[in-house]
Amino acid sequence: DRYLLEVNGLTTTFQSRDHTFNATDGISFAIRKGETLGIVGESGCGKSVTSLSIMGLIKSPGKITKGEIKFKGRDLLKVSKRELRVLRGNEIAMIFQEPMTSLNPVYTIGNQIGEALKIHKKASGKALKARVIELLQMVGIPRAEEIAGDYPHQLSGGMRQRVMIAMAMACQPELMIADEPTTALDVTIQAQILQLMKDLQKQNNMSMMLITHDLAVVSEVCDHVIVMYAGKIVEQGLVRDILDSPRHPYTQGLLNSLPKSAGSERRLNYIPGYVPPPSQWGQGCRFVDRCPHAMDKCREQLPPLFPIDEAGRAAACWLVEKGGQALVGSSIG
Ligand code: SF4
Ligand code: MG
Numbered sequence: 001d002r003y004l005l006e007v008n009g010l011t012t013t014f015q016s017r018d019h020t021f022n023a024t025d026g027i028s029f030a031i032r033k034g035e036t037l038g039i040v041g042e043s044g045c046g047k048s049v050t051s052l053s054i055m056g057l058i059k060s061p062g063k064i065t066k067g068e069i070k071f072k073g074r075d076l077l078k079v080s081k082r083e084l085r086v087l088r089g090n091e092i093a094m095i096f097q098e099p100m101t102s103l104n105p106v107y108t109i110g111n112q113i114g115e116a117l118k119i120h121k122k123a124s125g126k127a128l129k130a131r132v133i134e135l136l137q138m139v140g141i142p143r144a145e146e147i148a149g150d151y152p153h154q155l156s157g158g159m160r161q162r163v164m165i166a167m168a169m170a171c172q173p174e175l176m177i178a179d180e181p182t183t184a185l186d187v188t189i190q191a192q193i194l195q196l197m198k199d200l201q202k203q204n205n206m207s208m209m210l211i212t213h214d215l216a217v218v219s220e221v222c223d224h225v226i227v228m229y230a231g232k233i234v235e236q237g238l239v240r241d242i243l244d245s246p247r248h249p250y251t252q253g254l255l256n257s258l259p260k261s262a263g264s265e266r267r268l269n270y271i272p273g274y275v276p277p278p279s280q281w282g283q284g285c286r287f288v289d290r291c292p293h294a295m296d297k298c299r300e301q302l303p304p305l306f307p308i309d310e311a312g313r314a315a316a317c318w319l320v321e322k323g324g325q326a327l328v329g330s331s332i333g
Contacts, residue, residue: 011066021278025231036208038222093168097180103152110148158189230286237313
């Protein structure tokens with residue numbers, strides 16, 4: 001198989017009090033072995049719903065209503081709950097933004113990592129203990145024997161995220177899904193954790209799906225990127241192409257809101273406005289109210305993804321259909 005993960009037309013539907021909406025609206029993408037895909041967008045664009053859908057963790061009344069999610073050729077929407085549990089943790093692992101909510105406060109770090117190994121790898125006794133220490137060392141935790149006996153609250157945020165990564169790596173997953181893994185951390189620690197994830201990904205030839213609101217993070221770590229807006233993919237391609245010449249006005253806006261100099265926390269040029277809630281999605285382009293290039297047609301018709309090159313680059317914008325380079329380098333905000 002060419003791809004480790006293939007998502008085709010994924011539609012995940014939720015029900016709010018007065019209407020039904022698709023939090024992911026027919027999205028498609030694929031990840032090869034050893035490749036890192038970034039999914040970027042502001043909050044409310046459907047990034048987390050995408051990862052939870054893949055993990056089989058969408059809670060009722062939310063529900064996947066269309067599409068397929070193929071992992072190594074098998075459709076995860078057709079396997080049993082039991083099989084999915086085995087896949088989760090064993091072959092697909094996930095880490096989240098807030099380690100405190102995923103770690104159990106009443107068990108030691110060593111116990112929690114050991115638990116994953118017991119369940120998935122049937123490890124026990126001395127071998128189990130040795131593997132726990134090995135994992136803690138692998139994620140750069142000093143004095144691993146000592147730290148294994150600590151409780152989560154005794155560690156810093158950065159150390160807790162390293163522990164979460166150790167747990168995720170415990171079963172040598174083929175795919176790691178990381179949802180805003182460094183968002184809660186300060187800039188220096190964030191860079192260290194990203195470097196660690198990159199190293200582990202390379203050493204293990206693991207595939208990674210990294211979800212973030214921050215294009216700077218994508219540029220550090222990812223090979224390919226998809227940009228999501230209001231449940232849709234609006235741009236996709238190689239990271240270097242997208243950063244060099246973003247074609248969708250939303251991607252341009254995200255890029256322009258990055259800090260101008262390294263280490264600077266100031267973000268100028270925020271995109272004005274907000275991501276529309278589903279109740280405000282019209283029939284046209286969902287970015288229309290924030291777009292400096294909006295035309296009449298944009299309100300009337302939803303632009304499909306227009307291919308830009310043979311390498312899979314595409315953008316969902318009527319200006320791209322015209323084939324002009326007009327968008328390149330133009331600014332927003
Ligand atoms: Fe802007 Fe129109 Fe393109 Fe949407 S389709 S991003 S409103 S120019
Ligand atoms: Mg999210």
